[in-house]
Structures are given as structure tokens and as C-alpha cells.
Amino acid sequence: MSDDAFDIHYVANLARIELSQEEEARMGAQLGDILGYVEKLKELDVSDVEPTAHAYPVKNVTRPDEVRPGLSHEEALANSPRVVNGLITVPKIVE
Amino acid sequence: MLNQLTISELTEKLRSGEASSREAMQACLDRVAAVDGKVNAFISHDAEDALEQADAADAARKAGADKPLLGVPIALKDVIAVKGQPLNCASKILGDFVSPYDATAVRKLKEAGAVVFGRLNMDEFAMGSSTENSAFGVTKTPWDLDRVAGGSSGGSAAAVTADEAIATLGTDTGGSIRQPAAFCGCVGIKPTYGRVSRFGLVAFASSLDQIGPMTKDVRDSATLLEILCGHDPLDSTSNPEPSPQLTANLNGDIKGMRIGLPKEYFIEGLDPQIKAAVEAAVKKLEGLGAEIVEISLPHTDYAIATYYIIANAEASANLARFDGVRYGARVEPGAGDPNPVFNLYARTRGQGFGAEVKRRIIMGTYVLSSGYYDAYYLRAQKVRTLIRQDYLNAFEKVDAIVSPTSPVLPFKVGEKADDPLQMYLADIFTISCNLAGICGISLPCGFSADPKLPIGLQLFGKPLGEETILRVAHAYEQATDWRAQKPQI
Amino acid sequence: MEYEAVIGLEIHVQLKTKSKMWCGCANEYGAEPNTNVCPVCMGLPGVLPVANEEAMRLTALAGYLLNCEVPRFAKFDRKNYFYPDAPKNYQITQYDKPSTQNGFVEFEFGGGLERVGITRAHLEEDLAKNFHYDRDSGMDFNRAGLPLLEIVTEPDIRNADMAHAFLNALKDIMIYGGVSHFDMEKGMARCDVNVSVRPVGQEKLNPRREIKNMNSFSGVRRALNYEIPEQIRATKAGETILQGTVRWNDDLGITESMRSKEDAHDYRYFPEPDLMPFEPTDEWLEEVKARVVELPLARKRRFMTDYELPEGDADVFVQNVPLGDYFEVAAKGVKNRKAVANWVINNLRAKLVEAGLEIGEVRFGPAAIAELVELVESKRITSKNAQEAFGIMFETGQAPTSIADEKGWKPADAGEIETFCDEAIAANPGPAEDVRNGKDAALNRILGHVMKLSKGSADPGQVREILTRKLKG
Numbered sequence A: 001m002s003d004d005a006f007d008i009h010y011v012a013n014l015a016r017i018e019l020s021q022e023e024e025a026r027m028g029a030q031l032g033d034i035l036g037y038v039e040k041l042k043e044l045d046v047s048d049v050e051p052t053a054h055a056y057p058v059k060n061v062t063r064p065d066e067v068r069p070g071l072s073h074e075e076a077l078a079n080s081p082r083v084v085n086g087l088i089t090v091p092k093i094v095e
Numbered sequence B: 001m002l003n004q005l006t007i008s009e010l011t012e013k014l015r016s017g018e019a020s021s022r023e024a025m026q027a028c029l030d031r032v033a034a035v036d037g038k039v040n041a042f043i044s045h046d047a048e049d050a051l052e053q054a055d056a057a058d059a060a061r062k063a064g065a066d067k068p069l070l071g072v073p074i075a076l077k078d079v080i081a082v083k084g085q086p087l088n089c090a091s092k093i094l095g096d097f098v099s100p101y102d103a104t105a106v107r108k109l110k111e112a113g114a115v116v117f118g119r120l121n122m123d124e125f126a127m128g129s130s131t132e133n134s135a136f137g138v139t140k141t142p143w144d145l146d147r148v149a150g151g152s153s154g155g156s157a158a159a160v161t162a163d164e165a166i167a168t169l170g171t172d173t174g175g176s177i178r179q180p181a182a183f184c185g186c187v188g189i190k191p192t193y194g195r196v197s198r199f200g201l202v203a204f205a206s207s208l209d210q211i212g213p214m215t216k217d218v219r220d221s222a223t224l225l226e227i228l229c230g231h232d233p234l235d236s237t238s239n240p241e242p243s244p245q246l247t248a249n250l251n252g253d254i255k256g257m258r259i260g261l262p263k264e265y266f267i268e269g270l271d272p273q274i275k276a277a278v279e280a281a282v283k284k285l286e287g288l289g290a291e292i293v294e295i296s297l298p299h300t301d302y303a304i305a306t307y308y309i310i311a312n313a314e315a316s317a318n319l320a321r322f323d324g325v326r327y328g329a330r331v332e333p334g335a336g337d338p339n340p341v342f343n344l345y346a347r348t349r350g351q352g353f354g355a356e357v358k359r360r361i362i363m364g365t366y367v368l369s370s371g372y373y374d375a376y377y378l379r380a381q382k383v384r385t386l387i388r389q390d391y392l393n394a395f396e397k398v399d400a401i402v403s404p405t406s407p408v409l410p411f412k413v414g415e416k417a418d419d420p421l422q423m424y425l426a427d428i429f430t431i432s433c434n435l436a437g438i439c440g441i442s443l444p445c446g447f448s449a450d451p452k453l454p455i456g457l458q459l460f461g462k463p464l465g466e467e468t469i470l471r472v473a474h475a476y477e478q479a480t481d482w483r484a485q486k487p488q489i
Numbered sequence C: 001m002e003y004e005a006v007i008g009l010e011i012h013v014q015l016k017t018k019s020k021m022w023c024g025c026a027n028e029y030g031a032e033p034n035t036n037v038c039p040v041c042m043g044l045p046g047v048l049p050v051a052n053e054e055a056m057r058l059t060a061l062a063g064y065l066l067n068c069e070v071p072r073f074a075k076f077d078r079k080n081y082f083y084p085d086a087p088k089n090y091q092i093t094q095y096d097k098p099s100t101q102n103g104f105v106e107f108e109f110g111g112g113l114e115r116v117g118i119t120r121a122h123l124e125e126d127l128a129k130n131f132h133y134d135r136d137s138g139m140d141f142n143r144a145g146l147p148l149l150e151i152v153t154e155p156d157i158r159n160a161d162m163a164h165a166f167l168n169a170l171k172d173i174m175i176y177g178g179v180s181h182f183d184m185e186k187g188m189a190r191c192d193v194n195v196s197v198r199p200v201g202q203e204k205l206n207p208r209r210e211i212k213n214m215n216s217f218s219g220v221r222r223a224l225n226y227e228i229p230e231q232i233r234a235t236k237a238g239e240t241i242l243q244g245t246v247r248w249n250d251d252l253g254i255t256e257s258m259r260s261k262e263d264a265h266d267y268r269y270f271p272e273p274d275l276m277p278f279e280p281t282d283e284w285l286e287e288v289k290a291r292v293v294e295l296p297l298a299r300k301r302r303f304m305t306d307y308e309l310p311e312g313d314a315d316v317f318v319q320n321v322p323l324g325d326y327f328e329v330a331a332k333g334v335k336n337r338k339a340v341a342n343w344v345i346n347n348l349r350a351k352l353v354e355a356g357l358e359i360g361e362v363r364f365g366p367a368a369i370a371e372l373v374e375l376v377e378s379k380r381i382t383s384k385n386a387q388e389a390f391g392i393m394f395e396t397g398q399a400p401t402s403i404a405d406e407k408g409w410k411p412a413d414a415g416e417i418e419t420f421c422d423e424a425i426a427a428n429p430g431p432a433e434d435v436r437n438g439k440d441a442a443l444n445r446i447l448g449h450v451m452k453l454s455k456g457s458a459d460p461g462q463v464r465e466i467l468t469r470k471l472k473g
């Protein structure tokens, strides 16, 4: 877990965040510091430790298979930046 | 002034007919108009709607209704969804988004009769400890308008302290209720994970987030929390336990209670005035009959690293939905863009998110990316187990744990803005509470001299141990008069 | 050198629930776009998923039907990628702890039985449906959040026809088991095909290509019938096969490459923190097991072995389950099961169609069929009587023995039949002479006469015997 491997441009692309060159440089350095700091977790031997996903565990949480009212068509699209023919649209996806 | 009252004081006046909800609401609105230009606790509020709700509460009371919060003005952090109100999370990226639904916490407040008004400022998406990371300006502590209110629930803490609302709700992922409560001098409680439904709380870190009350005194926190708790079928992580009785035992009696003092929390870098105030508070608790026991939480030093890996990893996925496609402020790609959908995402998010949010998403994305999962995320989850075990071990010996809330006093606006790591390190006392999933409260325990700034005392309780820490906090509050001191704005 | 194809399939199947996977929106096909939606399935800020218990049950049920293990621990994970059809820009799926795994499907192919391994069948959420226009793509979120079972096979399939036969068998299982409607035209089942070729005898797998989003079985067959020879040709010619994702163009009859996303393989899976693990109890699993039905192939084989029925009859009872169930009750304790099957298939089924009735509406129970067969078998009545009796039974529900009594049908006694035979020989001197001269076919004419005299109560076999004895000594 070395921060040499940290390529901010690649990761920002993966996260779909466009950064200016100035941001890349500044944030890259800051994240380098932070990733360096979290290296301290390597000091601990955790080979026999179970991971904790939730500190207060419950299990088998389900809901009955029942239909419940949702949003009206108008409510559902009220916040949408671009709607055509009742569909939320983006520029054409090329596959 | 009605806006200065606590929930219990106002409710009494509303019940007796001595005051109306409209008068109380108007008093809060007047106060907002008078001071919020300086404090900047509110992002927005709809006065007309608030007064309408107050009138409806008054009419209901006339018709014989009596509910625990009937007609009480309560303001919310801008990360909790209220139907028909804007929901921005203090970010530009949500644009003019209006929530089409109520959070479960909001539904419960409304069912209890509260007048729910206003959107309170915060660090964008609850990421930060100073409310400087807001697209809507910095919130200042009412005690010194050059200094931050803390964060991320800075607006919630400042608003209730400045008497702009009777009570507020904040959220706490790594101290975001307790630290601003300490910086502003109010009471704030982070419930046990799963106590309060997260449905309608915009997620930062799903396994750590909790909604909690921010109030003028301990009793109000107990009153609100009692209403907010309880199982919610809309939240799979919600505790199945029924809502606890929290106000019934606030009797000042803590004789024989064992309170742990973690030696790891009295560290280098702890402000001497804070240290002194907390030591005095510990003496006071001892004087009230509590037994003070030194305890050890050996993995404390690993909490911040663990937290920033887990919280940012979860956040990187939680915040992926803010992309300008279904809602929010979209940045359209230019005509002829060879990669229009990719650029729609990247520019919407590049321009819509502030620096801290981008930093955390990128870090979270990195620690989950191919080849790094085990080294970062999985390891952090294992260390989380050790941290949690520290607390569970301690609670074998003690009923509550006492500590400072923050190692530092409210700092000047801009003072730490350029060094995110230093900012993170100041979360040292609050963060492990969320990792361990236990409950914690912060309440005033004194002031620094010159400048006069509030100091917070923190108490931790076991999972579902809210009743205990509220009882201790209440006993301490009754035995001191810090609450009587009000900031002059 | 001889080449063979190595084919594995990933089939996405929508589960037959009333509501979506995480919210109460209707699981309904054909609604107006963006009308079965709510904050949860549109991925609005602040929402949380809660798992549909019926989807959990149907997943375990599918596991049992596919001969899989149903582990005692399953969880959900987030699969992160940005795409406009994903409301949250991650898909909730199961990564390393699926609800069910390690099974197989057995099916008939090429005159024998084949088996294809099932690596896993995991539960995930469906995504929005995209519509592509000239300049825009539009999304309908009605489909977003429907419960979707992803079934992944082992690379056990060797050719296009086998893939086709497997898919048909899988479809039967899913429909038969009540897991899915499996209507491909409605997008309720979709298939990705992974295919590579290698010299026969080679163990190692070559780089494979993935044919995405097939929505018909015949399309899968056509795509493979193009892709396999093409890969073999390319390999033989020493060309490198471009690994990656392709799309089948059914109009042109070729596969074409899809624009690949540069980070397509960094999905950053991690455990879904909004959902808790699922640890099914004995009780819960028993409840699901009680819903396991007999699968088509097993049923067919059981009917063929246990009742010694020909394949055609067994097929009828597989396709028409209530009819087969009726047959099974009727055949209980009857020696001549084929006769029972004949009555059920040839008579009962025909009458039901004619009358437009369901089997539950028949006026007599399966025991009446058994009774009828026994009456014939014991020579109490003739088959001709039985036909008449069946007609009456169907109309009135009267028991066959009671009909026979009422009609006065009784086995003709031997002396009487001897007399009828003598009379018939006397009445047909020409044919009698022919029989004596070795023209056996002429016997039928005299036999018919005897039957007429006995009013159908004589047993034709017995009559034939008597006549032969009398005419040929």
C-alpha cells in the first residue's frame, strides 16, 4: 500500500470527477500525505481479526412483497434536468 | 423571548395558553433576521410555510390536540429530506432539488406536532469539521464571529445556541454533532448506530451516520431522541429495539455510577484550558457520587486512519448518484463532444462538488480500486473490530466514559483550511464512537478565558446506553450553570 | 487440427414478484415510462434499500431447482460503475457470497442426457431501460430495481445447438418452478454468451469473447453459428482473436465490437453497508424447499420408468401437469397403466378440450378411470361398452360399474357364444369356405356377425379362437 501507486488522474477519472491541472497537483499532494498517514494501520497484526461491517449487527432484514404507492410521473421527473417523451435523457450513449 | 426557551419551557407555555406557536415561530424568525447575517446558520428558510405550520399547530391545540412537540419550531440540517423543501447538502451539485419525500425522522417530528422549518448550513455532504466546506458560506460560532462553528453540523449548533430555533437536528458520522456542539456551547447527542432511522438522511458513510438532536439543555435532547428512536422498516440497518424511555430518569442521581477516564485521551496537543475544564468536570462528577476509573482504549491512535478509509470508501459510492442525470445541476457537454456522457458526469461532478468532497471521493475510490481493497478497506474493517472491542472491554468495567469532545478550541475561519490532514487529526476524540457504534453526547463544561469560547465535555455510553449518558449529562448540567451564559452577537 | 468451442452463459432472469427488489413499486411490464417509480428506485438522495423477502425465497428456490447449494450466509455488495441506466451509479449485487452456487442443469440433447454446471445464481437489481434516439438516449426507470437473478454457467457447452437446448431446459425450469415468467420478448430474460475455441484435447482455455445482451434463444444459436466458425478460421489463419465484448447484429448476421469502457473492469466491489447479511434458518429453508416442484426432465423420466409409458405419453404428462397428476392417481393399483394413459390422453383430454373444461371440473374422479379399465381388463365389459360408458360418465359422473349394471352389460357365457358362432357360420357360407381354404382375412366378416348377435358383449379374441377351431379344426 504505497502511495507511489496513487495516480490521481486515473482515480479521478474512475470517480468521474474532472480536475484542473492545478487541482490535480494540489489534491495529489494532499492525498499523498493522507495515504501516507493511513499507512500506520500496517503496524497492527490483523491476520486473525474478523472485519466489522456494522458495529451494531442485525441480520435477515426483509420486507413483505407488497406493492406500495410511489411517485407520480410528474413528481418523479420534477427534479430532472432534461426530459423528453417522459424519459430522463442524456446525450446519446454510444456502445 | 420565546425563541430563547427550551422545548420543555416552551411546551409548558403553549399548554397553558400563555404563548402561541405563531408567537414562538415569529420570535425565531425575528431572531434569524436579526443575527443570521452574522452567524450564517441557515442556508434558507420559508417563513410563510413556517408560520402556516405554527398556525395549524395552534388550531390543533385549540381543538384539543396535545402532542409532545405540538407547535415547537425545530430546524434541520440540510442533509435531511423534508417533502417540498430544498435539499442541497450545502453543495452546488444538487442545484434546485426539492425533496419529494420526508425522512423518517421528519415524519416522526411532524407526527409529534413540531413545526419543521429551515435548512441549516453544514460542511458539504457532512464532510468536514468547521462548516467551511459549504457552498453557502461559513457558519460562525455565536461566541466569536471570526471563528468557526465546528462541523459538519455547524449550522445546527449555531442556530440553537443563537436562539434562532428551539432545537435542531444534526447528523454525526465522526463527531459532526458533538464537535460543533462543543464549539458553540450547546448539547448534542449521537445515538447508538441504528437507533434513529437513516431513511431520508443523505448518506455520507452508511455504516457510521446517525441523526441526533442538538438542543439548549440535556432534557431537550432526551425528549427529542425519545421521539426519533424506534425501528423503521424503511431502514435495514435500523435497530429492532423499541424506543427507550429517556426523560423519565433524569433525576440527578448518579451515585455509584462508574465512569471511565481513558488515559489515551489526555494527549499532547490537548489544549490546556480544555484539559483543565474537563478535569474540573470529572471532579464534579466524582463529587456527585460517581466513581472515576482509569481505563485504556489501546487502539485510539488508529481510529482516524481507520475512519478515513471506511468513511471515504462508502462515500465514494454514496455520492456517485450525484451526476446531473436524474436531478441536480447538470453541466452539459459541448456540441460535438466525442465522449459526451463521460464528460457530462466528469464536469458536473468536477464543478458541482467542493474541494473536500472531491478529495474524499477520490481517496475512497482509490482505496476500493483494483488491487487495494485488502490493503486498505478490509484492513480498516479489521482494525474497526479492534477499536470496537476496546470499548466493549471498557464497558465491562464502567457505565460511561468521559473525555473532552475536541482537543482544540474553536479556531479562526481559514486557519486550517489548507491542511486537510491537520483538520482530520482534530477529530481524534469523537471518531471512534462512530466506528464502535456506541452512543456519545457533548455538553458545555466551561469556557476558555480571552477569548471566551465554549468547551465541550463528552460522555460515551454502551450500545443502546443513551439513558445512562443522558442521566450523567443531566446530573452534571444541574450541578453547574454554564447554560446560563449566553453569547452576545 | 480439430477445434472445439467452449461456451459459458450468463443469464439474467427477472423474478416473479409483485413489487421491486428494494421498494414497493410494482413489478409490472408494459406500464407507461417512469410511472412505477419512487425515491428508492430512482436513487434520490437519502433513500435506502430493504430486501423483498419473496425475491430472497425465489432465489433460494431457483438454487434448489438448479441443484445448487444454498449457503447459510449471503450478503449484498455494491458494484460501482457510472452508466445512465444505474440510478445510484452502483448496482447492488452479490459478489463473493451469493445466495446460491455450485449446481447443474440436466437436459436432453442429441439423443442423450447432457449436464451443464451452474457456477452460481445470485440476486441483483435490474437497471433502467434505455431508449436511443438520434441525439439523445432516454431512460425509463420502471425496470430499475426489479429483482434479477443472474445465473452463471460453467463453460460446459460445446456448440450452438447445445446452448439452445440448455436455454430451453433452463427456461422450462424457471417457468415450471414459478421463479420467473422468463418472457424474453418482454426482456424478462437476457443472455450474455462467452465463447472461445481451442484444439480438441487442449485443456487450457483461450481468450474468450463475450456476446452481450442476447434476447432470444434463436439469436444465441445464430450468433454462435457465426462466431465459432469465425474464431476457428481466425485461429487457423494465425490471426489474434480480439478479446472483449461484441454485439450480435441479427440483420447483418455478424458480431461487431462494442465500444469498451476504459475502466470497465474496476468495479470496486465492497459490501453494501445499507443492507445486513442474510443467514437463512432451517425453518426458512424448509419453507422454500416445500415449494420445490418436480422438474420437467425428472418428471418425464419418472413417468417412463415408473409407469412404463412411451416417451410420447410422458411428454404429454410433462406439458400438462394437472393431467399427469390425474393420471398418477388413476393408475394407482392398476396393472395396465398404458390403458389408463390411453383413457386419460385420448378420451379425457379430448373431451375436456371439446367441452372447454378444466380437469378440476370433471364430474368423476380418477378412481373411475381405474374402475373402467378394470371392467375391461376383467372382461366384464367390452371396449366398445367402455367407450359408451365413458361418454355417460363424462356427462353425468355416474360410476362405470353402475352404468354397466344399468345397461345390462355382462360377459356373454361360453355356450351362448358357441351358438352365435354356429349361427354366423351358417349365415356366411361364402366367407366360411374362404377361411377353410386358407384366406384368413375372411374370418373378420363372420366375427362381425357374431359380435352383432352378442350385442357387443362377446370378447372378439375369444370369438376368433372359437371360429378358427370350428372352421379349421
Ligand SMILES: [Mg+2]
Pocket (backbone or CB within 6 Å): C093, C124, C150
Ligand atoms: Mg450482473
Ligand SMILES: [Zn+2]
Pocket (backbone or CB within 6 Å): A070, C020, C023, C024, C025, C036, C037, C038, C039, C040, C041, C042, C145
Ligand atoms: Zn420504487
